[in-house]
Amino acid sequence: MIVDSHPSMRLALSTLVESHLRMPVVCSAATAEEAYAALLSQRPSIVVTELELGAAHxxxxxxxxxxxxxxxxxVMVFSGSSSPDQVAAALxxxxxxxxxxxxxxxELVDAIRQTACGRRVWLLGDTGRRQESDRRRISPLTPLTExxxxxxxxxxxxxxxxxxxxxxxxxxQTVKNHVSNILHKVGIRNRRELFLDQSALSA
Known part of the structure; x- marks a missing residue:
């Protein structure tokens, strides 16, 4: 499933996937609500989505x-921004x-293929450096608060x-407690590991 607010981008991505990957695009959507309805009815195996779909995040x-x-x-986020806020939202x-x-x-075709196979791919803007982690899954065990x-x-x-x-x-001390909770939730032991997995980000 392709999710993007721009019809031309949905068409381009659909054509790319079907021609290069030989994967059928079962549906596309312009909004998060349309996409969720399609998730329930069409059950796609992979979703390529923008983060900004009418409203932030x-x-x-x-x-x-x-x-x-x-x-x-x-789910693969395909975004026009790789700011720390955007990457944090995706993470x-x-x-x-x-x-x-x-x-x-x-790179895009390979990223979709790798994601479909269960591998993580991180291509963050002009750095052009991909971060893949087969060692562990870096995603919250429980949702993070705002x-x-x-x-x-x-x-x-x-x-x-x-x-x-x-x-x-x-x-x-409040910040220290929050940082400890965050690292625990995303399955990372310390800041060094966080920066290792996000090494494509600039300071």
Whole structure:
């Protein structure tokens, strides 16, 4: 299933998938609500979606709803932005892969193929460096709160605890507790591992 608010992008992606991967595109959608209805009726095995579907992060909400299904599809976010906020939204929503729209046709086709096979692919903008993890699945065991998502976005920018505390006007111990909870939820032991798995991001 292809999910994008622009008809031309839906057509281009559908043509690409069917011609290069020989995968049938069973449905497409312009909004998160249309996409969720199609998920229930068509049951696609993989979803390629933009994050911005009329409102901020509606694509992330779609990812979370897809994860709740008994036979959940693989989800690849295909976004025009690879800002830390966007990547954090994809990560915390449980997306399997994240590909920036600057990726070449070859990279995009390979990313869809790898995601369909259960491998994680991270192509973040101009860095052009793919992060795949067969070692573990980096997605929240339980949903992150809105505050935790804010802090995760700052962590991905390499903010220290003190800098996060100043940015969000929080006590240092409160930030420390939030960071510990976030790392636990996404299955990462420490900041070093977080930066290793997100090494394609700039500071």
């Amino acid at each position: 509606e694509g992330a909400a779609l990812c979370r709803r897809a994860r709740s299904l008994p036979l959940r599809p693989r 915390t929503s449980g997306a399997d892969s994240f590909v920036h729209k600057s990726a070449s046709v070859t 505050r935790e998502e804010q802090i995760l976005a700052l962590l991905l920018r390499r903010y220290t605890n003190d800098e996060i505390a100043r940015e969000l006007t929080l006590a240092g």
